[in-house]
Amino acid sequence: MTINIQWQDQNGYWRHFQSKQNQADAYRVAQRRAESTKKRHRLVDDDGRLLDLID
Numbered sequence: 676m677t678i679n680i681q682w683q684d685q686n687g688y689w690r691h692f693q694s695k696q697n698q699a700d701a702y703r704v705a706q707r708r709a710e711s712t713k714k715r716h717r718l719v720d721d722d723g724r725l726l727d728l729i730d
Contacts, residue, residue, distance in 0.1 A: 677721050678695045678718050679694050679718070679719045681719060683715040702729075
């Protein structure tokens with residue numbers, strides 16, 4: 676299963692950042708990037724289902 680990391684821009688649109696195969700690694704990457712950029716990130720699966728939202 677592919678996990679897509681997306682981030683929310685200043686207009687509220689979700690932008691693709693990266694794809695990962697490992698969910699734990701995807702969560703770590705998204706959490707670190709959310710802290711460093713101060714932007715909201717989310718993890719989405721292949722079917723577009725929300726797995727996690729990181730502020």
